[in-house]
Amino acid sequence: MLRITSVQNPHVKLALKLRNRRARQKQNRILIDGARELHRALGAGVAIVEAFICPPLCRTEDARCVAAALQQASPQCFEVSEPVFHRLAFGQRAEGVLGIAQTPLVSLDRICLPPCPLVAVLEGIEKPGNLGAVLRSADGAGLSAVLVADPRTDLFNPNTIRASLGTVFTTPVAVASAEQILAFLRQHTVAIYAARVDAPTLYTEADFRQPAAIVLGSEARGLSERWHDVGMQPIRLPMRGVADSLNVSAAAAVLFYEALRQRRSEQAQSPPNPTT
Amino acid sequence: MLRITSVQNPHVKLALKLRNRRARQKQNRILIDGARELHRALGAGVAIVEAFICPPLCRTEDARCVAAALQQASPQCFEVSEPVFHRLAFGQRAEGVLGIAQTPLVSLDRICLPPCPLVAVLEGIEKPGNLGAVLRSADGAGLSAVLVADPRTDLFNPNTIRASLGTVFTTPVAVASAEQILAFLRQHTVAIYAARVDAPTLYTEADFRQPAAIVLGSEARGLSERWHDVGMQPIRLPMRGVADSLNVSAAAAVLFYEALRQRRSEQAQSPPNPTT
Numbered sequence: 001m002l003r004i005t006s007v008q009n010p011h012v013k014l015a016l017k018l019r020n021r022r023a024r025q026k027q028n029r030i031l032i033d034g035a036r037e038l039h040r041a042l043g044a045g046v047a048i049v050e051a052f053i054c055p056p057l058c059r060t061e062d063a064r065c066v067a068a069a070l071q072q073a074s075p076q077c078f079e080v081s082e083p084v085f086h087r088l089a090f091g092q093r094a095e096g097v098l099g100i101a102q103t104p105l106v107s108l109d110r111i112c113l114p115p116c117p118l119v120a121v122l123e124g125i126e127k128p129g130n131l132g133a134v135l136r137s138a139d140g141a142g143l144s145a146v147l148v149a150d151p152r153t154d155l156f157n158p159n160t161i162r163a164s165l166g167t168v169f170t171t172p173v174a175v176a177s178a179e180q181i182l183a184f185l186r187q188h189t190v191a192i193y194a195a196r197v198d199a200p201t202l203y204t205e206a207d208f209r210q211p212a213a214i215v216l217g218s219e220a221r222g223l224s225e226r227w228h229d230v231g232m233q234p235i236r237l238p239m240r241g242v243a244d245s246l247n248v249s250a251a252a253a254v255l256f257y258e259a260l261r262q263r264r265s266e267q268a269q270s271p272p273n274p275t276t
Numbered sequence: 277m278l279r280i281t282s283v284q285n286p287h288v289k290l291a292l293k294l295r296n297r298r299a300r301q302k303q304n305r306i307l308i309d310g311a312r313e314l315h316r317a318l319g320a321g322v323a324i325v326e327a328f329i330c331p332p333l334c335r336t337e338d339a340r341c342v343a344a345a346l347q348q349a350s351p352q353c354f355e356v357s358e359p360v361f362h363r364l365a366f367g368q369r370a371e372g373v374l375g376i377a378q379t380p381l382v383s384l385d386r387i388c389l390p391p392c393p394l395v396a397v398l399e400g401i402e403k404p405g406n407l408g409a410v411l412r413s414a415d416g417a418g419l420s421a422v423l424v425a426d427p428r429t430d431l432f433n434p435n436t437i438r439a440s441l442g443t444v445f446t447t448p449v450a451v452a453s454a455e456q457i458l459a460f461l462r463q464h465t466v467a468i469y470a471a472r473v474d475a476p477t478l479y480t481e482a483d484f485r486q487p488a489a490i491v492l493g494s495e496a497r498g499l500s501e502r503w504h505d506v507g508m509q510p511i512r513l514p515m516r517g518v519a520d521s522l523n524v525s526a527a528a529a530v531l532f533y534e535a536l537r538q539r540r541s542e543q544a545q546s547p548p549n550p551t552t
Contacts, residue, residue, distance in 0.1 A: 040518060129405070133523045142516025165519045204537055238536060240418025242316060243441045246529060247409045253526035254533040260514060261480055261534075 040166030057096030124218035132163025199234035208259035316442030333372030400494035408439025475510035484535035
């Protein structure tokens with residue numbers, strides 16, 4: 001490995017630029033910090049193009065494993081000094097491994113749905129931390145895909161990657177316009193459940209055992225009128241206190257896990273599969 | 277109202293200090309930004325001791341109502357210029373109203389539980405945004421109380437107040453040691469459900485219709501061993517993906533709303549109350 005000891009090194013300077021959204025778009029590259037996030041990105045086949053490793057900071061077994069995997073996977077790998085790594089690392093994180101990857105493809109036509117899909121749609125989401133937390137809950141509940149409509153944040157913002165614990169790389173995820181996503185859902189004939197604070201129906205009355213999409217709006221504005229159309233079912237969470245809504249990532253988790261609960265209880269009721 | 281046009285004014289300087297945790301503890305005062313948060317604090321009887329109002333920034337009806345209420349409720353009320361208000365306001369928020377309040381009491385002995393309580397316990401929580409989001413979900417699900425054990429953040433951190441949408445003032449909330457909270461729960465004979473990633477029982481198998489406490493641990497460390505004792509029931513969420521846990525505020529929302537779902541469905545099954 002080539003060794004870098006100066007923050008003025010052009011590779012370091014180019015990596016630092018990737019903290020900025022425009023630079024990520026221009027270079028078509030993203031930064032991935034942290035052993036867990038890199039482990040998941042590598043496992044998902046994300047193409048690492050450059051890696052920075054600081055062996056004395058690889059203090060965990062996970063970090064050392066990822067460092068070894070990066071040396072295999074990355075065409076270019078640098079050993080960097082501690083001061084350089086601390087400059088490169090996001091926030092207070094310095095696990096000794098950092099990768100630059102090609103921006104993963106997120107077009108809608110790459111999404112293959114299973115027979116009875118459960119999909120999340122997030123419209124106009126603004127906060128990277130919320131987007132990441134929703135992705136993490138979608139991973140937990142085993143959703144088929146997360147479709148991000150007209151986002152006001154970047155799917156590969158460092159805060160999104162971190163809040164998702166790297167599940168942004170392992171969950172099938174697409175970014176498109178709300179129009180395109182709506183057409184996609186109709187083409188796949190999934191029931192559309194739109195979360196609205198003023199909906200007459202409680203979320204527990206929705207039938208999530210059928211092919212279904214759960215649609216959530218932005219933190220500030222909720223859902224656009226596009227999701228208030230014939231054939232769509234508005235649903236709401238009961239609100240017993242003084243606030244009229246939950247945080248979008250909390251609402252998403254409740255809805256995803258209610259869908260999983262319904263699907264699990266259906267499985268429990270159906271006869272067991274014959275064993276051979 | 278006295279008018280303040282300088283950021284050097286001693287009242288302004290003292291208010292600015294309250295952004296800092298130590299200053300809040302020393303002065304026994306907190307800062308409350310935002311029309312919604314102040315509205316909820318006033319409604320909950322929080323004692324405002326000083327208020328700052330910038331009429332040209334009170335652009336919403338809510339803000340103007342709160343400004344009028346503050347003038348009634350606060351012993352001292354200042355009209356401040358826009359530059360001074362922007363200096364005082366938290367983050368990018370400038371709704372024209374800001375209050376200094378006595379720190380609300382949060383001792384455990386002030387918590388009165390209803391006959392069949394549903395309580396949340398949060399141990400060692402670190403991030404103000406997560407704590408605020410949990411409080412907001414507890415408000416939504418109608419929990420009886422939120423008990424905060426050995427927190428590593430401040431209940432009245434500006435980010436907690438904001439993420440809670442002011443429900444930190446309206447929800448019965450107490451801060452105490454884990455030992456004290458455990459004694460309190462035992463004294464009230466509530467079933468203790470401790471969220472652990474390695475629990476054998478799924479959360480949907482818990483019986484939340486009885487008097488119950490849902491116990492959640494810190495983001496990084498989970499629950500301490502104290503909550504792994506005889507008579508406590510460990511529960512987990514199913515994790516269908518690659519990550520082994522949800523964000524603590526997402527997990528809390530799922531658990532609170534499962535408890536509410538069970539309690540609602542019991543109500544739906546019981547005979548209707550006779551009407552007179």
